[in-house]
Amino acid sequence: MYVGWDWAGKTHDVSVLDEQGCLVEHFAVGHDEAGFKHALKRLGRHGQPEALPVAIERPSGLVVERLVEAGHPVIPIHPNAFNAARSRWGASRAKSDPGDSYRLADYLRTDGRRLRRLRPMDEATRKLQALVRMRDDHVEARVAASNQLEALLNEHWPGAIDIFKTVASDIALHFLDRYPTPASAARLGETWLAAFLTRHSYSGRRSPAQLLERLRRAPTAPGGLDPEVLTELVRHQVDVVRTLLHTCKELEHAMAAVLPDHAKARILAGLPRIGDGVNLAQVLGEVGPILDASLDVDHAAAQCGACPVTKASGQSRGVHFRWAANNHARQALQMFADNSRHASPWAARLYAKHIAAGKRHPHAIRILMRAWLRVIWSCWHSHTPYDPARHRSELRLKGA
Numbered sequence: 001m002y003v004g005w006d007w008a009g010k011t012h013d014v015s016v017l018d019e020q021g022c023l024v025e026h027f028a029v030g031h032d033e034a035g036f037k038h039a040l041k042r043l044g045r046h047g048q049p050e051a052l053p054v055a056i057e058r059p060s061g062l063v064v065e066r067l068v069e070a071g072h073p074v075i076p077i078h079p080n081a082f083n084a085a086r087s088r089w090g091a092s093r094a095k096s097d098p099g100d101s102y103r104l105a106d107y108l109r110t111d112g113r114r115l116r117r118l119r120p121m122d123e124a125t126r127k128l129q130a131l132v133r134m135r136d137d138h139v140e141a142r143v144a145a146s147n148q149l150e151a152l153l154n155e156h157w158p159g160a161i162d163i164f165k166t167v168a169s170d171i172a173l174h175f176l177d178r179y180p181t182p183a184s185a186a187r188l189g190e191t192w193l194a195a196f197l198t199r200h201s202y203s204g205r206r207s208p209a210q211l212l213e214r215l216r217r218a219p220t221a222p223g224g225l226d227p228e229v230l231t232e233l234v235r236h237q238v239d240v241v242r243t244l245l246h247t248c249k250e251l252e253h254a255m256a257a258v259l260p261d262h263a264k265a266r267i268l269a270g271l272p273r274i275g276d277g278v279n280l281a282q283v284l285g286e287v288g289p290i291l292d293a294s295l296d297v298d299h300a301a302a303q304c305g306a307c308p309v310t311k312a313s314g315q316s317r318g319v320h321f322r323w324a325a326n327n328h329a330r331q332a333l334q335m336f337a338d339n340s341r342h343a344s345p346w347a348a349r350l351y352a353k354h355i356a357a358g359k360r361h362p363h364a365i366r367i368l369m370r371a372w373l374r375v376i377w378s379c380w381h382s383h384t385p386y387d388p389a390r391h392r393s394e395l396r397l398k399g400a
Contacts, residue, residue: 001046002112003054003072004105006098007063014039015101016046017109026098036063040070053117055108057082064118074118075108078324082107119293124262128255128285133328135251135278142168142244149237156230157182159218163211164204168245171200173238180234181227185215255281264288267379270386271372272343274336282332287376290329297377305330306369337368346394347372 001024006013009031016025027042029035043052049071058064059076067074082104089103108115121129146168153160153167159182164172178196179185194208206214224230256277259265262284274280287304294300301307305325311318341347347368354364379386388394 001052002105002109003043003052004101004103004108005054005056005063005067006101006104007056007058007061011035012039012063013098013101014043015098015105016043016052017102017105019109021106021109023102026101028098036066040066043072053108053112055104055112055115057104059118068118068120075112075115076118077104077107077115080324116293119289121289122263124258125285125288127258128262128281129289131251131255131258132278132282132285132332135248135255136328136331138244138248138251142241142248145237145240145244149234149241152233152237156221156224157234158221159185159215162214162218168241170242170245171197171202173242173245174200176234176238180231180238182220182224183227184231188212188215252278259284264380267383267385268376270388271336271340271376272347272388273339279332279335279339282328283336283376286326286329286332287373288380290326291377291380297374300377301370301373303329304333304369304373306333306366306373308366333369333373334365337365337372340372341368344388344394346391 001019002017004015004017011028011030012035013028014026015023018024024046025042027039029039043049046052050073053073053075054067055075055077056064056067057077057079064074064076085107086103089099089106146166149167150161153176157180160172160176160179161167163175166172167176175196179188190208190212193212197208197211225233259276259281264284265280268274268280268283269276274283287300290300290303294303298307302322303326305322305327307322308319309322311320337347341351350371351364351368354367355361359367375386375391378384
């Protein structure tokens with residue numbers, strides 16, 4: 001039996017097919033606890049959960065988790081791949097929820113051997129992945145909020161942008177609390193600025209006189225808003241940026257607290273510049289499940305976006321960027337690879353070699369990602385912690 005599950009926000013359509021592709025049962029259930037229980041009960045009439053694979057256009061989510069928990073093999077099908085196959089069931093490529101659940105089940109019946117089954121993640125990985133993705137969302141929101149604050153200041157209070165390196169810092173936000181408008185900083189002198197810097201533990205290398213010169217050198221906005229209105233706008237936007245800075249730090253602390261519980265943390269902790277916080281958590285939470293589910297390192301590299309797509313037909317051949325990849329894993333591995341070249345002579349030499357060959361920075365980093373992934377794969381599946389003293393390429397470079 002093969003099951004196709006068409007996911008929706010309020011209702012789900014489910015179709016069950018036999019080995020010949022004949023529709024055995026079709027039903028719809030609501031997106032609630034009663035609906036989930038009813039669906040699992042009806043599927044149970046057709047056999048044991050482990051013998052009823054389910055095809056669905058989602059790799060994660062509540063429905064997927066409930067199906068995996070019940071024991072069903074879950075096969076996520078990428079929407080692009082599924083849409084490309086619609087012509088199998090008719091030239092019109094029509095779309096409907098009942099029809100899609102049937103097509104998903106039929107796609108699983110004919111192509112199931114080529115599709116990857118989801119594996120349930122351990123508790124530590126689930127926690128890390130959830131924390132990592134929430135932090136990524138908050139970082140994105142923080143960047144957007146900082147850009148909005150900078151745009152507001154650039155129009156009405158340009159000096160506040162220039163005085164410190166970035167407006168998304170504690171000291172810059174404290175400065176805007178105290179001096180939200182040009183008028184409020186009109187009488188600011190070196191003595192007052194020095195006292196402000198001391199009070200807020202300024203760690204930059206600029207003297208009060210240099211910072212004040214930056215402030216005075218900035219252009220003056222013509223006209224401008226009423227000071228009371230500008231004060232309201234600046235302080236509300238400052239509150240948004242400060243909140244997001246705080247939540248990002250709190251999420252990073254939570255990630256660091258979960259890391260010791262992960263069984264593979266010690267294996268990757270020795271990688272150069274991976275640290276013991278954000279990037280290690282990203283690699284464990286995003287790349288780790290791919291390493292567990294992949295058949296070989298080349299499959300894992302494709303899933304992480306660390307290898308290109310080759311298209312060859314007749315005498316033409318092209319190598320293209322791989323768009324169909326897990327972007328969370330790609331970003332985690334990319335950050336590690338980029339950082340590693342500043343601590344690993346082997347990584348630095350490999351990067352420099354490809355830059356000298358005319359490749360741009362992103363391309364050279366992807367090559368380095370693929371090289372590191374082979375090292376990580378070996379460590380991960382042999383349960384051997386990474387040790388630069390056992391990394392043959394590093395040793396050859398050092399002449400050991």
